[in-house]
Amino acid sequence: MEHLSAKSNEKIKAAINIRDSSSARNESGLFFVEGARLCSDAAENSPVFRAFFTSSALKKYADKCEIILKKAEECYEISDEIAGKMSDTKNPQGVFCVCRFPQSVQNNSLKSGKYIMLENVQDPSNLGAISRTAEAIGIDGMIVCGGCDIYNPKALRASMGSALRLNIISCTDVLTFLDNAKKRGFLTLASTPSTDSVPISEIDMNGSVICIVGNEGNGITKETMDACDKRVTIPMGGRAESLNASTAAAILIWEMVRK
Amino acid sequence: MEHLSAKSNEKIKAAINIRDSSSARNESGLFFVEGARLCSDAAENSPVFRAFFTSSALKKYADKCEIILKKAEECYEISDEIAGKMSDTKNPQGVFCVCRFPQSVQNNSLKSGKYIMLENVQDPSNLGAISRTAEAIGIDGMIVCGGCDIYNPKALRASMGSALRLNIISCTDVLTFLDNAKKRGFLTLASTPSTDSVPISEIDMNGSVICIVGNEGNGITKETMDACDKRVTIPMGGRAESLNASTAAAILIWEMVRK
Numbered sequence: 001m002e003h004l005s006a007k008s009n010e011k012i013k014a015a016i017n018i019r020d021s022s023s024a025r026n027e028s029g030l031f032f033v034e035g036a037r038l039c040s041d042a043a044e045n046s047p048v049f050r051a052f053f054t055s056s057a058l059k060k061y062a063d064k065c066e067i068i069l070k071k072a073e074e075c076y077e078i079s080d081e082i083a084g085k086m087s088d089t090k091n092p093q094g095v096f097c098v099c100r101f102p103q104s105v106q107n108n109s110l111k112s113g114k115y116i117m118l119e120n121v122q123d124p125s126n127l128g129a130i131s132r133t134a135e136a137i138g139i140d141g142m143i144v145c146g147g148c149d150i151y152n153p154k155a156l157r158a159s160m161g162s163a164l165r166l167n168i169i170s171c172t173d174v175l176t177f178l179d180n181a182k183k184r185g186f187l188t189l190a191s192t193p194s195t196d197s198v199p200i201s202e203i204d205m206n207g208s209v210i211c212i213v214g215n216e217g218n219g220i221t222k223e224t225m226d227a228c229d230k231r232v233t234i235p236m237g238g239r240a241e242s243l244n245a246s247t248a249a250a251i252l253i254w255e256m257v258r259k
Numbered sequence: 260m261e262h263l264s265a266k267s268n269e270k271i272k273a274a275i276n277i278r279d280s281s282s283a284r285n286e287s288g289l290f291f292v293e294g295a296r297l298c299s300d301a302a303e304n305s306p307v308f309r310a311f312f313t314s315s316a317l318k319k320y321a322d323k324c325e326i327i328l329k330k331a332e333e334c335y336e337i338s339d340e341i342a343g344k345m346s347d348t349k350n351p352q353g354v355f356c357v358c359r360f361p362q363s364v365q366n367n368s369l370k371s372g373k374y375i376m377l378e379n380v381q382d383p384s385n386l387g388a389i390s391r392t393a394e395a396i397g398i399d400g401m402i403v404c405g406g407c408d409i410y411n412p413k414a415l416r417a418s419m420g421s422a423l424r425l426n427i428i429s430c431t432d433v434l435t436f437l438d439n440a441k442k443r444g445f446l447t448l449a450s451t452p453s454t455d456s457v458p459i460s461e462i463d464m465n466g467s468v469i470c471i472v473g474n475e476g477n478g479i480t481k482e483t484m485d486a487c488d489k490r491v492t493i494p495m496g497g498r499a500e501s502l503n504a505s506t507a508a509a510i511l512i513w514e515m516v517r518k
Contacts, residue, residue, distance in 0.1 A: 137495060247391075
């Protein structure tokens with residue numbers, strides 16, 4: 001295993017750039033993962049381009065590192081000092097991967113089932129929480145549209161790795177994607193706090209469904225709203241301004257599988 | 260309005276102690292609130308023992324301050340320096356209240372309706388998120404048992420003030436409380452991730468219901484679990500370890516009012 005000792009090494013700099021920049025992630029189709037558990041989860045679901053380990057991590061997390069070592073195209077040993085530089089946390093475990101977006105992300109041939117779609121959801125903790133709920137409840141996948149930086153390191157951490165285990169589908173052209181899905185029999189639902197829409201509990205969800213959650217402040221874009229079969233809402237009897245995006249998503253995800 | 264200028268003033272020290280110590284809150288039956296909006300929400304629902312304002316806050320937040328001034332038993336003007344010391348935030352607004360727990364907190368005569376009960380929920384962001392959901396969905400109240408520090412300043416902020424507007428009922432003796440509620444016709448439900456329990460969607464929730472959410476790590480205590488009519492669960496098809504406590508609570512709250 002090659003040893004990288006200079007902080008200025010191009011491979012270290014490239015990894016940190018992928019960690020810090022959402023545009024670097026989107027342009028390269030690569031994302032950065034830190035920690036033994038998250039890296040081994042990633043290795044089981046996504047191609048690993050480069051893996052970095054400290055010598056102590058290779059011993060301490062031997063089981064997890066083995067999974068990563070088997071899958072990684074390139075492996076490097078790094079010093080504790082470089083691990084400190086690559087890490088987002090105070091006490092780095094010394095395990096890092098740069099992974100390729102999973103294949104499904106570049107592919108929009110959708111199997112029938114229940115999907116939550118996120119449009120411009122901005123807050124990494126919401127992205128993480130929704131991934132976690134989608135995995136726990138067990139829907140068929142999560143469709144992320146431009147503006148949803150699901151591989152943001154904070155979102156990955158908040159998801160507790162769910163985003164690395166879920167079926168994630170990326171979608172660059174929402175209108176075409178929804179149009180194709182509708183032709184294939186999907187019911188497409190736009191969620192909104194507006195009371196001028198159908199209560200989610202009145203929708204027949206027996207078939208294939210895509211339910212969309214929009215931006216925290218502005219909701220779903222008008223174009224996407226208009227492209228959907230129905231506008232749905234979670235009726236609210238209280239006087240709070242609205243439900244948090246991840247709470248609303250949790251109730252919608254639950255309604256999709258509720259029997 | 261009396262002007263307090265010494266940081267060592269006993270009233271300032273007492274307010275900070277209430278802010279920082281959950282045992283001080285529980286022993287005194289007082290809680291600390293910061294910010295013009297939260298303080299005026301508190302003043303509308305809870306007796307205000309003491310209010311503190313900077314001179315600039317009295318002008319800048321005149322409308323909110325008026326609501327507080329009308330209700331407060333004692334009002335004090337403080338310097339910006341003291342406001343900095345009392346504040347939990349970087350840019351204090353200069354408005355602080357020490358309030359008395361609302362009357363209902365010391366009272367367990369429960370009106371019929373739907374209630375979420377929290378037992379030993381520890382994380383302030385979960386406490387805040389659950390308050391917010393309970394208010395938005397519009398159930399009849401939230402019952403908090405020992406170990407739920409609902410008036411923790413972080414929980415209040417995370418609730419966006421919901422905890423100050425909700426009907427909050429405190430409960431020191433859970434078993435007696437549940438026993439009384441059952442005698443009065445309440446259905447009592449203990450939520451658990453255990454698959455050896457009834458799916459929440461199969462429960463008839465037409466009457467009065469108390470649904471309990473337990474500690475993040477350990478769930479509901481055995482004594483409380485045994486005292487409930489039924490154990491209920493949110494069926495999970497996925498392979499994540501479990502739903503976050505606030506997500507589980509959101510789905511349970513939704514099920515209570517779902518038609």
